[in-house]
Amino acid sequence: MELYLYSFTFKRGGAGFAADKFKILAKKLKFEPVLGISQDNASSFQFFKRLISFFLSKFLVDNNPIKHSLNLFSCNSVLKAFKDTEALHHIHWINNDTLSIFDFNKIPKGAIITLHDEWLYCGAEHCYDVNDNFFYFINGYKFFKKEWNGFNWNYIIWKIKFNKLSKRRDLIFTVPSNWMLERAKKSLILKNADVRLLPNPIDTKLFRPMKDEKRFFDIDRTQFEFGKDEFIICFGAIVGINNYYKGSKLLEEAMNILRNSIDKEKSKKIKILTFGGKKEEASIKNGFETFSIGHINKPQQLVTLYSNVDCVIVPSLVESFGQVAAEALACETPVICFDCSGLRDIVKDGVTGLLAKKYDANDLALKIEIMFKKDALERLQLGQNGRKHIVKNFSFEVIQNKYGDILNDALILARDSK
Structure with missing residues (x-):
């Protein structure tokens, strides 16, 4: 028909x-x-x-x-x-x-x-x-x-x-x-x-774990390489990270709080990758080295990105569904977000990621610190749980x-x- x-x-x-x-x-x-x-x-x-x-x-x-x-x-x-x-x-x-x-x-x-x-x-x-x-x-x-x-x-x-x-x-x-x-x-x-x-x-055959042992990214002719002991946070929005409801301001506030709550030497291991905004040179923002990839148009590049970071943060005030969170979990990468809106269907606290109190920058900073202190196997378990959840409910x-x-x-x- x-x-x-x-x-x-x-x-x-x-x-x-x-x-x-x-x-x-x-x-x-x-x-x-x-x-x-x-x-x-x-x-x-x-x-x-x-x-x-x-x-x-x-x-x-x-x-x-x-x-x-x-x-x-x-x-x-x-x-x-x-x-x-x-x-x-x-x-x-x-x-x-x-x-x-x-x-x-x-x-x-x-x-x-x-x-x-x-x-x-x-x-x-x-x-x-x-x-x-x-x-x-x-x-x-x-x-x-x-x-x-x-x-x-x-x-x-x-x-x-x-x-x-x-x-x-x-x-x-x-x-x-x-x-x-x-x-x-x-x-x-x-x-x-x-x-x-x-x-x-969610296309779980496309969005699947694609780990790179060298943690090397080559996205739109922009290359990044990180050490295995570095903790890479990813934040982005398909429609642009400066959208008020995507929560970039709360994330900035949380990162400022985090900077003052952890040891300076340990904080050097934390790197931030952003996508969805303007492509920029690496810089120090909120006390952390930050890399801006810009807009990503090819799904396979998102798969590479999600698969090779330690966690994806979705600090949105509102999400009708939570596409970024779902795709990241399909790639076995745990997600941190606020306990609100459609994200509750995607992220299960302590199982597929961590939920922060709604719109609370202090609690978001705490959840990022908790994720940072987890070892690689603990984060992997969260990610694997996340993929099972996405395949079971959204494939x-x-x-x-x-x-x-x-x-x-x-x-x-x-x-x-x-």
């Missing part, structure tokens, strides 16, 4: 890469053809529409530094594909004006909508403000809120989504983590909807079975809704 998959892009970003993997799974499930609809080759006019939405979004200041999307316009190729009522439709990340909020009523019956962040059940923000305890996505957004300045797009966008989606019973929604499942089911928009857990698939084979069940249910729903 014909299957359409929709995403702003299939070529970059966590959501885009995840959507592309579901294309692979759909083909394994014998769907034919599998058609990807995106803006990867969109016209300049479509880009102009995106600019209008982006400009208008700046009239709201709500103190939440995360990306905001209005989605005032649709990509014509999406609306054209929606007219194929004989096919199944799987909608992924449709922001950047891939699908307009005004066209949500045109989503075909029986469609699957996968949430890669919180935008669908929130206002204009892609992640609800971690410092806000009003939980408007649960209780309903207000038009007047003194803490927000300018035009209240959060209320307008939320209200339109609520009107278009809250009463639809002919759609299946999926989320990648138990944390998002709980929040989505509590939200006013989706509380009566069919919301299911469907984690992002292609496991997620393919879950995806197949959801596609079958969507097919039945589409037929019954006609």
Whole structure:
């Protein structure tokens, strides 16, 4: 049967890469053809529409530094594909004006909508403000809120989504983590909807341990070599390490605390490798020698990187899933992160890595120190546990079975809704 998959892009970003993997799974499930609809080759006019939405979004200041999307316009190729009522439709990340909020009523019956962040059940923000305890996505957004300045797009966008989606019973929604499942089911928009857990698939045949005895890296013509007794910490984000919610500021604070808590001679053994930001020359930051690789586009280079560091730190304030953490564990490298959001599904404290108290830089520093003091065999055990956990819960084979069940249910729903 014909299957359409929709995403702003299939070529970059966590959501885009995840959507592309579901294309692979759909083909394994014998769907034919599998058609990807995106803006990867969109016209300049479509880009102009995106600019209008982006400009208008700046009239709201709500103190939440995360990306905001209005989605005032649709990509014509999406609306054209929606007219194929004989096919199944799987909608992924449709922001950047891939699908307009005004066209949500045109989503075909029986469609699957996968949430890669919180935008669908929130206002204009892609992640609800971690410092806000009003939980408007649960209780309903207000038009007047003194803490927000300018035009209240959060209320307008939320209200339109609520009107278009809250009463639809002919759609299946999926989320990648138990944390998002709980929040989505509590939200006013989706509380009566069919919301299911469907984690992002991890290619455990690609992401596997590839240890190099010399600990030599050659990534994008940048070479690094480390001694066996050095402790290498890796921190990175596919979309850029300077993203507020990726927690770079808390990591910097934790490293400053760590510098003052351990012996100076021992601290010289600690090296930091970062990726996702700008490529820079080696330097001393927070008292530790730091190497910046820059953006990594080839998965095999990530495998090399994850496999040859001692731990990966994911200090994110929010992760809908935790792609970096999952890939690192698949390569048998333990992970340190905060005890929050979707990362709880990935990292099991003391089993596959270490969990720090939520947003606590002091505890994050303590967990890094604990990992540093473990011997190589202890870290290897954490890594091996981590790979077993990823293979058991997030491998292609496991997620393919879950995806197949959801596609079958969507097919039945589409037929019954006609």
